[in-house]
Amino acid sequence: MHRPSRTTSLALGALLAASALTTSAAVAADADSLLKAPLQGSILSDPPLFGVVRGGAPWMISSGEAKVGTDGTVKVTVSGLLIPGVGVGSVRTLSASLACNGMIVATTAAAPFSSTGDAQIKDTVNLPDRCLAPAVLINPNGNTGVYIAATGR
Numbered sequence: 001m002h003r004p005s006r007t008t009s010l011a012l013g014a015l016l017a018a019s020a021l022t023t024s025a026a027v028a029a030d031a032d033s034l035l036k037a038p039l040q041g042s043i044l045s046d047p048p049l050f051g052v053v054r055g056g057a058p059w060m061i062s063s064g065e066a067k068v069g070t071d072g073t074v075k076v077t078v079s080g081l082l083i084p085g086v087g088v089g090s091v092r093t094l095s096a097s098l099a100c101n102g103m104i105v106a107t108t109a110a111a112p113f114s115s116t117g118d119a120q121i122k123d124t125v126n127l128p129d130r131c132l133a134p135a136v137l138i139n140p141n142g143n144t145g146v147y148i149a150a151t152g153r
Contacts, residue, residue, distance in 0.1 A: 032069055032070050032071065033067065033068070033069060033070070034068045034069060034070050034127070034131055034134050035066065035067065035068040035134040035135070035136065035151065036065070036066075036067045036068075037065070037066055037135075037136070037151035037152065038063075038064065038065055038151065038152075038153065039061055039063075039064030039065060039066055039076070039078065039081075039136075039138065039149045039150065039151055040061065040064075040149060040150060040151075040152050040153065041058070041059035041060045041061040041081060041148065041149050042054040042055050042058070042059050042147055042148050042149060042150065043058045043059075044057075044058055046150075049099070049135070049137060049147065049150060050097075050099040050102065050103055050104050050135070050137070051103070051104065052097065052104065052137055052139075052144070052145060052146065052147050053145065053146055053147075054146070054147055054148070055140060055146055055147065055148040057083045057086065057089070058083065058084065059081055059082065059083055059148045059149060060080075060081075060082055060083075060084055061078065061079070061080060061081045061082075061117075061149055062079045062080025062081075062117070063077075063079045063080065064076070064077060064078045064079060064081065064138075064149060065077050066096065066136035066151050068098060068134060068136065070127070071124070072106075072124045072125045072126060072127045073122075073123075073124050074096055074098065074108050074121065074122070074123050074124065074125055074136070075120075075121070075122050076094075076096045076108075076119070076120070076121040076122075076136065076138070077119075077120055078094065078113075078117065078118060078119045078120075078121075078138065078149065079117070079118050080116065080117045080118065081113075081117040081118075081119070081138075081148065081149055082116075082117040087115060087117070088113060088114075088115055088117055090141070091113055091140040091141055091148070092112070092113055092141060093110035093111060093112060093113050093119075093140075093141055093142060094110065094111055094113045094119045094121060094138055094139065094140065094148075095107050095108050095109065095110045095111070095121065095138075095139045095142055095144070096108045096121050096123075096136050096137070096138055096139070097136070097137045097139055097144055097147070098125060098127075098131075098134065098135075098136055099133075099134065099135040099136070099137065100127070100128055100130070100131035100132060100133070100134050101128065101130065101131065101132050101133070102132075102133065104137070104144065105125075105127070105128055105131070106125035106126060106127070107125070107139065107144050108121050108123035108125060109123050110141075110142045113140075135150060135151050135152070136150065136151045137149075137150045137151075138150065
């Protein structure tokens with residue numbers, strides 16, 4: 001059996017220590033994050049979520065992410081959220097509803113939604129004292145009773 005040299009062992013130890021520090025820093029940086037999750041477009045077979053129904057058409061998304069801070073900051077980035085063969089239809093603005101504890105607890109102000117399916121939502125909302133199982137739903141034209149995208153996979 002071949003034993004690693006002392007230099008190799010020291011290098012490996014330093015690499016593992018650096019990796020642990022990097023991981024610790026990443027965890028510490030996310031300590032103020034309540035939610036950071038990708039977005040998925042809604043499809044016609046999606047169920048109601050938190051009393052909110054999915055849109056009446058399938059929505060496909062190129063990429064999207066929702067971030068919610070423990071201070072109530074909400075940042076959502078949406079790229080290429082479109083109905084195949086249609087585009088964005090009559091949707092001109094998007095808002096984001098935050099669900100905690102199985103119900104919608106807050107909704108952001110509406111943000112412009114481009115004809116190419118892009119939007120950025122930045123707002124601050126009031127959070128409940130406890131927010132279990134957080135999720136974000138994307139609402140078209142300020143309609144909080146409908147979602148066209150949601151956090152998840």
